[in-house]
Amino acid sequence: MAALRVAAAGSGRALLNTPRSVQSPRANMSFASLSRGKKVALSTLGVLAAGGAGLALALHQSVKASDLELHPPSYPWSHNGLLSSLDHTSIRRGYQVYKQVCSACHSMEYLAFRNLVGVSHTEAEVKALAEEIEVVDGPDEKGEMFTRPGKLSDYFPKPYPNPEAARAANNGALPPDLSYIVNARHGGEDYVFSLLTGYCEPPVGVTIREGLYYNPYFPGQAIGMAPPIYNEILEYEDGTPATMSQVAKDVCTFLRWAAEPEHDQRKRMGLKLLLGSAILLPLVYYMKRHRWTVLKSRKIAYRPPK
Template identity: 50%
Template sequence: MKKYFFIALLLCQVSALASEGSFKPAEPIKMPWSFEGPLGTFDKQSIRRGLKVYQQVCAACHSLNRISFRHLLGAGFTVEEAKSIASEYQVKDGPNDDGEYYERPGVLSDYFVPPYANRKAAEAANNGAYPPDLSLIARGRMGGANYLYSLLIGFTDEEAPEGLYSNPYFSTGKIAMAPPLSQDIVSYEDGTPATVEQMAFDMVNFLHWASEYEMEYRKRLGLKVMGFLSILLVLSWVSNKRIWRDIKQANNDGTS
């Protein structure tokens, strides 16, 4: 009898694993992102709002280790605005003359301060799950911006194991992150309604900027290079025609 019980238990486990392995995530929602295409640019107002969402919602768990406060200047923030944002953070510095470390307000050259001292602390605070750094997540996830947007708005009430939440856009359909956004969880200074969809849209714009803050410069440089190469191509074609015309003329004169 005990033998049959273990066989049944094993079959249940295999069935559960097969069911989990056969899960196919939903296709991400396609959104009209301003940064797409060779002439695409950042929506700087959306980035401003996205920073607010990050600071008030996401920064409690997720770091932004590769972004310094001076990078905000490229997102349309003034020097004074960037300095003000930096000063809201306490940065560990030192040692001082007494050999001790201390905290001071952030400055432009500092980087966004992570919420946890190390990975172990992050995992301990999140039931063993490690909240990933968001600096490059827009480039590091298949589907990019569309995937992140869909993930942020895609939570459902479907039953999930304890400590997990249902989201059809996640690879397994179950994710350790609780739904981060809810209606009016932040208040936008420009009066934009803080719907879940709007906050997700702004947050993704901010994250894409964070992952490619030099994008606009690269695109402008690329257009200049293409223009230069186009002019060079025309000049080469004209020079080639002129050179071969002279050669043909010389050959004709030599044979006449």
């Protein structure tokens, strides 16, 4: 019996001392262990896959099924610089272009006459411009509507009373509002400039329905708006030659200001921030490096009295 107990105890210790995890042989297969032919085949397959993916991405970015219009080039606008302001004389001429050419079809319902004061016109000039229109106001003491001359607080007049009337007057096409058109179109003023100056004859094989005009920069290339500007379409007040490119440039500058009236103020505040940071950052660095680090790295030791 004692011998059996010793044997059992020995076998129990043996079982407890055996390793708990049994490692199974793993297949160690790497690229270096392959034959030369397989290496060449895999390398060729990887190069072809990467080239095909790159070509597909390039084609997807350049030609899309829903984006077949010609992308506008990038023009050197004078206000595109980091610290460049808008050309306010061009804004004044651009308002003249909008008033005499564009306002017949397009509205700017988010722009009031008072917004022009101090930007392109004086207060007296803007008051004279506002008084040229008649505004329906009221009701008066008798409960009736009446017309009055425009004021600085009035918004630019709309060419049509409602969208249905605008569509009926333009063969079903609705002229968009121009208040934020520069920000609402991809390319900004580059797109608007290219659209205004890009009318041409359709290429061979392309037919345009009657009442539409070919413009490669417009989505679908068929636009319902007739060419709005041409050389000497108007006479500028300051005597600037009214060429097609000059007229398009001025109205695009005006539309950029209309969509972003805080353009100059934003850049002015950015310049002030940069100048303030140039003075503040060295001071903060000095305080952190030479003042605060002494306090931060000191050691306070308590020594009890003896």
